Amino acid sequence: MQILITGGAGFLGQQLAKALLTSSLVFDQIVLVDIVMPAKPAKDTRISCQQMDLSQEGAAKAIITDQTGLVFHLAAVVSSHAEADFDLGWKVNLDVTRALLEACRHQRPGIRFVFAGSMAVYGGDLPAVVTDSTIVTPQSSYGAQKAIGDLLVNDYTRKNFIDGRVLRFPSICVRAGRPNLAASSFVSSIIREPLNGEQAICPVAPELAVWVSSPDAVIQNILTGATLDGAAFGPWRTVNLPGIRVTVQQMLDSLERIAGKETRARVHFQPDPAINRIVTSWPSAADNTRALQLGFKVDTDFDEFIIQYIRSNQQ
Numbered sequence: 001m002q003i004l005i006t007g008g009a010g011f012l013g014q015q016l017a018k019a020l021l022t023s024s025l026v027f028d029q030i031v032l033v034d035i036v037m038p039a040k041p042a043k044d045t046r047i048s049c050q051q052m053d054l055s056q057e058g059a060a061k062a063i064i065t066d067q068t069g070l071v072f073h074l075a076a077v078v079s080s081h082a083e084a085d086f087d088l089g090w091k092v093n094l095d096v097t098r099a100l101l102e103a104c105r106h107q108r109p110g111i112r113f114v115f116a117g118s119m120a121v122y123g124g125d126l127p128a129v130v131t132d133s134t135i136v137t138p139q140s141s142y143g144a145q146k147a148i149g150d151l152l153v154n155d156y157t158r159k160n161f162i163d164g165r166v167l168r169f170p171s172i173c174v175r176a177g178r179p180n181l182a183a184s185s186f187v188s189s190i191i192r193e194p195l196n197g198e199q200a201i202c203p204v205a206p207e208l209a210v211w212v213s214s215p216d217a218v219i220q221n222i223l224t225g226a227t228l229d230g231a232a233f234g235p236w237r238t239v240n241l242p243g244i245r246v247t248v249q250q251m252l253d254s255l256e257r258i259a260g261k262e263t264r265a266r267v268h269f270q271p272d273p274a275i276n277r278i279v280t281s282w283p284s285a286a287d288n289t290r291a292l293q294l295g296f297k298v299d300t301d302f303d304e305f306i307i308q309y310i311r312s313n314q315q
Contacts (some may be wrong), residue, residue, distance in 0.1 A: 001027045002067040006054060006100070007075035008032025011175050012116075012218070014041040016072060019219045021046070025227065027070070033063055034075065055091050060099035064107045070226060073100055074116045079278055081181035082142035093145035101152055105161035113153060114226050117168035117238065119211060121147040123281040130283040132240050132290055139281035140183075154237050157230070165233060167225045170213040170243030170286075173251075174309040183278040187212060190248070191255055191306060194266035195313075203272030206249040209284035213243045213298075214305045215312075221296045232294060242288040242298035254302045258310075 003020060007013045009032070017030050018041050030047045032038040037051040052059055054075060064071070075096065076082075082089030097115070104111045122130055123139030138144045153164035171184040174192050179185045186203055187210055193200035213221075221241045233239065256264035288298055299305065 001069035002029045002031060002065065003027050003070045003072070004031050004033065004063060004068055005072045005074060006033055006096075007073075007116075008049065009034035009036050009038035010074065011177055011215075012172070012222075013038065013072075013074050015215060015219050016074070016222055017041045017047060019223060023223055025070075025223075028067075031063070054096045054099065060096065060103040061107065064100065064103040064111075066108055068104075068108055068111060070112045070114070071100065071104065072114045072116075072222065072226070073097065076116065076146075077142070078180055078182035079118075079120060079140060079142040080183045080185075080275065082145060083140050083183075083274075083278065084181075086141055089141050089145055093142065094148055097149045098152060101156050101162065105156065109161055111162050112226065112230075113156075113162040113164045114222065115149055115153045115164065115166045117150050117166040118143065118146040119168055119170060119240065119282050119286070120278075121150060121168065122283045126283050129285045129287050130240070131287045132236065132238055134283075140278050143281075150238055157237050158235075163230045164237050165225050165228070165230065166238040167222060168238065168240045169218060170211045170241060172215055172218050173212045174305055175215060176309070176312065183275045184210070186275070187251070190267050191251065192309065194255060194263045195259055195306075195310065198266065200267045201270045202248060202267055203270060203275040204248060204279060205271070205276075206252070206269070207247055208276075208280065209245055209247045210279070211243045211245055211282070211284055211286060212302075212305070213241060214308050216308055217242070217297050217299050221291075224294075224296055228294060239291050239294065239296070240286045240288075242291045242296050243286060244299055244302065245285040246302045251302055254306055258303060258306050 120143035157164040
């Protein structure tokens with residue numbers, strides 16, 4: 001069996017490929033594909049990398065073969081970027097998703113398809129805690145694009161064209177690497193940069209609460225979502241992955257507790273109305289009950305997020 005990871009050059013794609021190598025899944029090949037050539041995350045002959053623009057005519061059909069048994073669709077134009085470049089956001093976040101689903105439908109019907117969803121599908125006047133069935137009312141183009149992808153995966157599954165599952169990710173923290181154009185990028189940068197001896201700008205107020213998950217938990221939950229029997233999800237194949245609610249101030253308190261006042265002092269507040277508008281439209285808490293019943297994992301506290309990042313940098 002061949003496993004395809006779109007967005008394979010990104011942080012999650014690279015981490016997922018490494019995790020697959022030690023997972024219980026049986027496969028012959030992992031193909032990492034991205035618009036830039038992905039790095040090979042491990043020295044393993046089962047991993048191959050391809051540079052491909054999946055928005056080009058015929059690209060999705062070319063990458064899905066009769067050997068492909070599992071697709072992890074992680075590729076996306078992230079939130080602030082999709083808001084700033086309207087046409088590109090729809091081209092990548094919707095058109096590519098639809099093209100991949102059509103390729104699966106015609107090249108390998110019934111293929112298992114894992115879609116990287118987002119809590120950005122919610123917005124506006126929300127309940128204190130959202131559930132998997134809370135009505136989606138996105139307040140950004142990115143959220144709208146993810147909401148439509150969510151519905152497409154469910155409908156293609158209902159028609160037995162694919163065996164889909166939609167995993168709505170919390171904001172992932174602390175990501176390694178450099179800041180990207182996601183509106184939520186600051187949740188990693190206000191921890192990562194100070195730990196690396198650099199200054200960081202926080203564009204939102206300290207009392208803002210965010211819904212977050214660590215990279216280790218998200219990767220484990222992606223694998224869980226991929227290996228669960230589709231029937232376990234029931235008729236609705238979408239699940240909000242577990243997270244914890246934490247304020248920016250609590251994050252910085254954890255940073256000071258673990259790394260000291262000097263490290264905490266590297267974070268400076270500089271309001272950004274555009275980012276604030278996007279992130280304050282997202283839910284700050286979700287009901288973990290269904291996800292935990294399905295076997296997904298939740299982090300314990302934010303201190304562990306920081307310890308996890310420090311540990312990964314020491315390896």
